[in-house]
Amino acid sequence: MSATAAKNRPLPVDIRARKGGVPLVSLTAYTTPMAQVMDAHCDFVLVGDSVGMVLHGLPSTLGVTMEMMILHGQAVERGLERAMMVIDMPFGSYEEGPAQAFRNAARLMAETGAGAVKLEGGQAMADTIGFLVARGIPVMAHIGLTPQSVNTLGGYRVQGRDAEGEAVMADARAVAEAGAFAVVLEKVPQGLADRITADIPIPTIGIGASAGCDGQILVVDDMLGLFTAFKAKFVKRYATLGEDAEAAVAAYAEEVRARDFPAPEHVFADTTPVKAPNT
């Protein structure tokens, strides 16, 4: 759906205005059919760089490229009529500085039709966020556990326990002050997430944070039980599609080997069927 045809899709300003209201609903998507499934139910859909781990079998998000994000972003946008699309900036596409970030963010927006970009980092990225926003690119921030920094964080651990909490609070204030319209809080303690949510003027979107956040997000393949290589504590499985898919494949294999598939209704007669004359 083109940007002009969709009149009721929320914009970043609309998402921002939802601060303190009915919680914002979001999931990741990477393909057109999955985007279609969630379009009517989500306020915004994230084309996450988790696509690298979830669909491409990469060991982390570090190997995700601009080209991958653009292809998946285009696919997701084709499946959305109502929800806003946000797209992750991949590792290495924005950290050098504001000019590099603008060049790549503008390309993501122009080539996919996304309504906003998301990038990881708090105080360290505040100048970059301000630079993008001042030049027309809405930015969603992402703080707490920032998976692109797995190598410096030393794992996918909870961020901001005890004294570390003040640094996460400072990150939240910095991205809000810089002009981000919302911020993802990933894997931070519940009380800290609640304090940040009460402190900053933009919506907090929790993943492993708190039900008190202004919204929630999950990786769709996690909540559908399609991605099973690992399950973070914050994931709730709402379906078991991976198991269902395996059972279906096993049934197909058995029927093929038994020559039970294809059945008569799946094959074609040798003689061209003649339409019966009217009586």
Ligand SMILES: Nc1nc(=O)c2c([nH]1)NC[C@@H]1CN(c3ccc(C(=O)N[C@@H](CCC(=O)O)C(=O)O)cc3)CN21
């Ligand atoms: N499928 C999937 N779901 C995600 O939420 C996700 C991705 N992939 N890829 C990109 C990032 C990486 N994230 C991750 C990755 C691993 C854990 C994890 O394994 N957490 C464990 C504990 C790991 C540890 O303490 O080192 C957990 O139980 O929460 C959490 C978030 C979140 N994102």
Ligand SMILES: CC(C)C(=O)C(=O)O
């Ligand atoms: C987990 C969400 C917030 C994300 O950044 C991703 O899917 O890449």
Ligand SMILES: [Mg+2]
């Ligand atoms: Mg991401």
